[in-house]
Amino acid sequence: MNILFTVCSLFIFVINVALYGAERNRKNNVYTEICENPANENESSVYCMKDYKKKNSSYPYKHIMNFLLDTQSKNKDNVAIVEHENGEPNNYLTYGDFFKKVFCFSNTLNTYEGKGIEEKIYKNEEKNNGKFRLLGLYGSNSMNWLAADMASMLSGVTTLVMHSKFSVDVIVDIIKETELEWLCLDLDLVEGLLAHRNEFPHLKNLIILDTLDKSNKIKSKGLDKSDKKKTNEVDNKLGNVDYDNEKLKKIKDLKVKASSVGINIMEFDEMANTEPKEIKINNEDPNFITSIVYTSGTSGKPKGVMLSNENFHNTIVPLCDHNLIKEYHPKTHFSYLPVSHIYERVLVHIFFVLGGTISIWSKDISIFSKDLSNSKGEVLAGVPKVFNRIYTNIMTEISNLPCFKRWLVKRIISIRKSNNNGSLGKFLEGLFKISSKIKKKVNTNLEVILNGGGKLSPKIANELRVLLNINFYQGYGLTESTGPIFAQDTSDTNTESMGIPVSPNTKYKVKTWETYKATDTLPKGELLVKSGSIFSGYFLEKENTEKSFTEDGYFKTGDVVQVNSDGSLTFLDRSKGLVKLSQGEYIETDLLNNLYSQISFINNCVVYGDDSMDGPLGIISVDKYLLYRSLKDDNMLEKTGITDNNYQDQLNDENINQSIFVDYVKEKMMETYKNTNLNRYNIINHIYLTSKVWDTNNYLTPTLKVKRFYVFKDYDFFIEEVKKIYKHKLKGIDEVSKNKEQKEEKKDEKNKSKNKNVQEKSSKDMNTKNVVNVTEKNPTKEKFTEQQENKEKNNKLRVRVNDVAQELESNK
Template identity: 25%
Template sequence: MSLADSPTDSYAYVASRRDSIRSHLRRQMVQVDGPKVEGETAVYRNALASNALLKPIEGASTIYEIFEYRLRRIDKSKRFLGKRSPGPVDPATGKPTWSDYTWESFETVSQRRLNFGYGLRKLWADVIKGDDNEKWTLGLYAHNRPEWVIADYACQSQSLITVSLFDTLGPESIEYILNHANIKVVAASLLLVPKLLKVAHNCPQIKLIICMDPLDDTALVPGLPRAAGVVKQWAAEKGITLVSFKDVEDLGKAHPLSVRPPKPDDICSIMYTSGTTGKPKGAILLHRNFGSLCSSRLTSLDFSDNDVYISYLPLAHIYERSNIVLSTFSGTSIGFFRGDTSLLFEDIALLRPTVFASVPRLLNRIHAAVLQKTVYSGNAITATLFQQALNAKLAGLQQGHYTHALWDRLVFNKIKGLLGGNIRIITTGSAPISKDVLGFLKVTFCCDVLEGYGATENMADGSLNWRGDNRNYGKVGAISPCCECKLVDIPDMKYLSTDQPFPRGELWIRGGSVFAGYLHDEAKTRETLTEDGWLKTGDVCLIDQNGRIQIIDRKKQIFKLAQGEYIAPEKLENIFVQSPLVAQIFIHGDSLQSELVCIVVPSPDQAVKFAIEKGYLPKSTPIPEAIAQGQAELPEQLKALVANEKFKQDVLNDITSLAKINKLAGFETPKAIFLDTEVMTIDNNLLTPTLKLKRDTARDKYQKQIEEMYATLHASRSISDVAAKL
């Protein structure tokens, strides 16, 4: 039997081949026969689906069908969505107490999403005065919580479209998305309703806000107690109807309708890219995109109804959204964090998940925290024991062993407790992760850590490491089984499909998980999608001898120096941030300059330790914590240190050393540095909601410092020129 012979059974066929192919570690991608196009590689497919691209599983081509598919195949009383609820304030701390996780079953969630969907249609007719046949958009504006998922699945049962808004967005972005997507109804948490009301005068189409929290003055909402009445009055003054989530469910229960299932080619969601430059773009995602995602991702991840997933990455981002849909299809229990990342590890300890999807930013923090308590603890015995255990397990990892009878019991079981002790799969994406951190996490948590690649435009389903491939450092695995790919020449950057030993070029992807285009933006759609369906990713990749993709550059974020050399700043930043003295870095250069300069936010704990050792700070100086998410400024003890010219030179020297270690060209090494005490955050508009650097904003903010650094470099060069002539 071939894949092409039985398309409806393609998932089962691929799953049956998966282990046999992986056990021999054969090429993970294979070339497809066809005419050779000049300036391009051949087309590649995943070795698991070499004959034909994987299709959605029969009966699971839409999100509505995905939910129903699982509902028919699972004990309906099984726990599905879990959360922790706030209780009375603890008088000793002044903070609310929290419950254990409480759960709603698949059956309960199923009925709630139907009731909510019916209630939405009733309110559309009564409040908006809209046509019941219209496929309108519902805005979702909240941190991760059961109501977000229930509202989303309610819309999918009624052929409505959801538009997600990051709960960290500023007023300009909120206003832009609400108007761009013509959103008239928003479901939001009580804490975020005031943000909607503040921009309502510029969004006159908004007529209805559904509050995910109770709208009574007995409601316990952390950060906003006893304020629901004030919000209701404010909404009324704006001419906006404000109802609670429960009100909508009760309305639907009292006025039951029939479901209105979508078709695979119907629009499911508009997801806005966070974007490092310019206004966000609304990516149009179809139901069949989610169907393709499930069939292809399960060939790699094998989620099951025995798994528990912790949901903390933003649901407004495709990475987390795809994980939620995949978990639903698999019957996996989903526990939500409390919305505060500083409390995340408390939630994890209580939930004890088996699956953990994360990003390098957090995984790097875990890596640093473990090293701080072991290698850098100051205890020679602890450091030696840990290093011996680490070396032994890294050696075993090359033989495919994740566990060790002695060292796990003595050392690593306690570390595993950081993530609850039950983790069997960790996935990471959104940015590169270093080889050292990846191997470290595999042996300390005794499980696969799979690096993946994707974007909103391909459902975060570009590629993923194969499980058990421990030679994959720096690689992101094979193309998704529902897609095919090729590399296209970029002559200006000297990346060619004929390069040796491996072909290089821009990665193009085509297949089931590729989006349908950008909302109201034909020009950007034509720039990104070809007429024959290829998604031009803008990522520069190579394909190695084992058929694995490696991202080596970014086409859209390059700039040219005065001498004509191209610079990929993100690649350099990912190298230089490995310095223990660097917490954040922004590399700048342009076509009028021949050298790079950089802005650095020092790492508080490591910088202070280093400064004490060098004698820049007194030995009694307290060691601060590492930068936490949301932190606005560095601790006081660093504010004097950043002005110390010797320390500044030390940081630059460390960056220069990393450049040499990584064999960077001289023009890729910054020649001047400015140290700042202000942390780059979402709030100061220097980071996107997905924590990527906004280059245009950073350039504008640091324009004065950039000009001063170049003026100093030019003056220094002029003095050197004069001295050379004497």
């Protein structure tokens, strides 16, 4: 076995030496130019895309529906959407059939009962002159959701988009605040909403988005978009429609219930059956608010972000021309992120404009991998949480390999990483096909992963790039920027880069924030952006809108970034994520959240700190199975009493917060910390472990970001407990000082009393020789005072020693 190890190692080493010198270094590109000088000493220069003036003329404004109508006319027989069910392709629509739905529903929005959706005036809103025709969208990814969205764009109706995972209370507040009358939603959301009928008297019409028509069921695997025979068969079936009877019965019952409280329930399919006489885009004004998207709200109440026709144009059209699209020519988009989130919605629109296929997942996390594999998508767009989980699953599979095979796989991957997956990496992959075998379990067509919605750890990005033999790119955007406003160029291989502006009319700069200086060689600070992609304001919230912009019209993103030498951005922190501890030291909570979330069994780490604390604390969500596996690998099962059969029951919140589990997790965290160059203030000594499920119903947004506000609220009992520890620690020192002051006061009072007696006696015995001098030293008093001072010094020293001992013990 030793000989075999040696031969393999030697073979790999020889190849490495032979090909390493052949690797060519990429030239550093410069992607941007300075277009304006700094406005003041606290700001950087203003940056723009290179040749922005010339490129800006390439994208004259056109309503986005013009592009979509052009696509549908060229691709009528091609498959537009495939819906998956139980991990298999289920329903589908061609471009011709899908846009027939769009046109019919648009006609209904304009003509229902002779008036369609009526205009409502909002006196507290300036945009659209206060006039809005609102259609609420509250549901999960589906072909009817997308049809309703595009029909509204065509009709000049403003969509009011709410995440399907918002709690009912949040939805009720939004409906009440906006006085919404029309709402499209999923069937399974209706009953929960009707229970709150008394709280939103304006709501009149509910439209069920579920597909009830089964005539477009896929009866064979491997749907080919060029298979015209199959699409013709669909047309022939329309006279003999098969319906989902279970859903029909549920709708019938709900109609009766809703009618009794003054609400009319309709089915989307029924409202999309009358075509208009002509196809006309209503309201092409670039400033018209075409959509109001309610943010997921990581730190409080969701706000309605108003997006205009121009906002969508300035994001979607340049992205369709991005070199990532030109280089990889993606044909299929796997749609699993909530389409109610602007990131996913923009991606769907891009693929529609390009004439691609939208592959909608089964909406069941347990068969996500099967959906992903069957989608055959070339580009996987996602958020850090998704890619972290994919990485963890791959590494778990590798760790389960036999000893020699595991060693060989890890060694080859390590060499490919050190070679930046270049010529040597490609040679080794061709020889051993390790990535091909891993990729086969993920998605054989996958070429690119595109991260957005948060920063992915560079380590994991690099690992995935090698493990799957794919390319990794990153973007940056917000709901307020109509999704991606920065994206990496394909020549940019820096896994920490967030890219450069998507649109040539985007300007950006940074403003000094806390320890980050805009005047550094590589400017750092809060990112400020001005662009045609930036939103028009928060619906009905003028004050919040004004607070979100600088005096010169730049949007305050709240994100701290660095402007790199090539003009690209590197994310550093959320401005809210930088907190000051009691010593005056700053820590980056988001950095620590990402750092410790790399531990295999940690789903989420949420770090808290403030200026009353000497160090941060962590609320840590763990995966029961992966924690059990980790304990097993470290031979900890016997010590903890955990077995194969009881880990699901025993790894509950009460048990895992016993010292044996807490110490085990802290040890893993310390191992991770030691691989960084962070100072000791980033060590987390106090943690609370929870194995309860965190999902979009409690602590996660639809894009799987953590709602810190709610975590801190629900785990306030632990935060306050830790704060008391630091308070008592400080109080221990303060008590010594206080006691000393009290003793000194008593001593002064005693001296004053003695002095008074001496003075009285002195006045009586003035003629005697034995006059007592009040300024003379008193040996007894001196000795007593010296003893007291020594005692207090010892007490103070003892407190300090205890504090240091506790800190050392907690840092072990």
